[in-house]
Amino acid sequence: MPQSATTPSAIDHPRFDVVAIGNAIVDVMAPASDDDIVRLGLAKGGMTLVDEGQAHALYAAMGPAREISGGSAANTLAGLAALGARCGFIGQVAEDQLGDVFAHDIRAGGIDFATPARNGQPATARCLIFVTPDGQRTMNTFLGASQFLPADALDETVIADAAVLYLEGYLWDPEEPRRAMRRAIATARAAGRKVAFTLSDSFVISRHGDDFRALIDAGEIDILFANEHELAALTGKDDFHEGIAALAPQIPTLVVTRSEKGAHAVSGGEHAMVAASPVAQVVDTTGAGDLFAAGFLFGHARGAPLETCLGLGAICAAEVISHYGARPEADLKALVAPLLAPLLG
């Protein structure tokens, strides 16, 4: 007899390794000079939300660009799926050409994506990314349809059928998706699943830090991803090690990335560190944190030791910053094979 997604045995062997809720965004990327960043008044290295008018004005000031699907959690899933994980995505596109592009790219990566496109305005989200010669990306996001993901669009059987629910902090900002994510957390926890969360950006913490601290206090977050700036913003501690010491006891697994300084994880009292993987040339740092999370979560899904999870994250991050775009291009499975071989042997 075929099993439905809700039979106990399906719950014991969940259909998905990771289901994520995130922004459904197409990145519009172009090279820019440091002078351009200053002239346009952009916050270099940051992510700034812009309205449709600002997006049009910035686009007009941008050089010839290329369009590549993005979105933080969606990028993470693209990495996970490329590594061989079974993934599902929940996010809101509009019924338009960029929505078709986003949906195509995520499905073509082997990721389940069933959220219906939204009719009418606003258009599918886009992120205008200026990439400076140092590889740094400066992002300006028009959230468009993405911020209207309705809570009732969630398929709770899908969330209950994923070993890990992965949530993107960026999407905590708009109200409707925040409600959807709160409901998803409740569903995942009721089904005995793990909840992973990425803090995304310091501005999100400045607006919603109290929410995040409350979730952590309530034990709702099993795996937390942050970079060192976000760690400082969340804990109020400028010193990296003090921040780790303050937060780690509250989170079963804490992962903090530090760009070229590597990454640090604490899980059940065990500490592990990894250096950044070498890169011939940093072309575009867009997606570095997203792909680090992909590698880490893949190791986690396969029961790898903490240090191996970090190593997988570092390899995936190094791949994605070596080219334009936040989705992996090289064969990630082949890149991580040496690190996984001991586990398989």
Place this chain on the structure above:
Amino acid sequence: MPQSATTPSAIDHPRFDVVAIGNAIVDVMAPASDDDIVRLGLAKGGMTLVDEGQAHALYAAMGPAREISGGSAANTLAGLAALGARCGFIGQVAEDQLGDVFAHDIRAGGIDFATPARNGQPATARCLIFVTPDGQRTMNTFLGASQFLPADALDETVIADAAVLYLEGYLWDPEEPRRAMRRAIATARAAGRKVAFTLSDSFVISRHGDDFRALIDAGEIDILFANEHELAALTGKDDFHEGIAALAPQIPTLVVTRSEKGAHAVSGGEHAMVAASPVAQVVDTTGAGDLFAAGFLFGHARGAPLETCLGLGAICAAEVISHYGARPEADLKALVAPLLAPLLG
């Protein structure tokens, strides 16, 4: 007193180096295996026209992709503008997101583009490009709005005000743009301008070879670009040198590209040859011929010797095949500077 575009002095110092009429296409590019090409029944290395239904089916079979503006003549202009030439483009997009992308990218490259977007269906043209590990591109083009460029959309003052009118053979296939191009040729010639033509693909010659031979016989084409397959198709001579010998006396300047074997030009009885410029890795051959034409026409516009024109073409072609996409990414001016230095000195 300000000069209008039609005053004699404007004609003596035309506003544009090159104005081109071509398809307004966004390329949708993804890596593919040779097995994919066979399984999907595609003609490897060729350009096949597909209808909207076929385009949807092929897109569904394609891996995660990236979108980069394309179109043969538009790519040539992108190269010319990057080199410092003054350019204008005439082509038809629809009023949709991909039309916005195309228009943005061409204008952001510094190219004049004033053809109004077309309302309603069909959508902006797209070319689904499968790139195999050998760098070969297999193109499947849905012409969409591009084929409805109306003859009355031509701004004849713009054409009269360009030293060279450049036409794309691909666009000879649909009826309305063909009429537009015939009118543009008449306008350019009446204004004493040169007409350059690229044959684009053997299938175009198999359908319209008689038209092209008639234009050549009538002395309407000043500069003709072909690859060796197109030369054979047009002349009926399989031997390269026989083909050159047959065609060269009929064309003031004939340029024939031969992929990794370099290129050959004949102008006013003078022959010149160039080897292909070295490339560390051929990533994607899309746009090789288009960028060769860009380099050649730039040299022509600056009065460079025939061999230098070929060398400029080879450098630009080598740049574009070293990365994904048919628009230049590196600083073409810097790449060609050593070749141009003797002219400036």
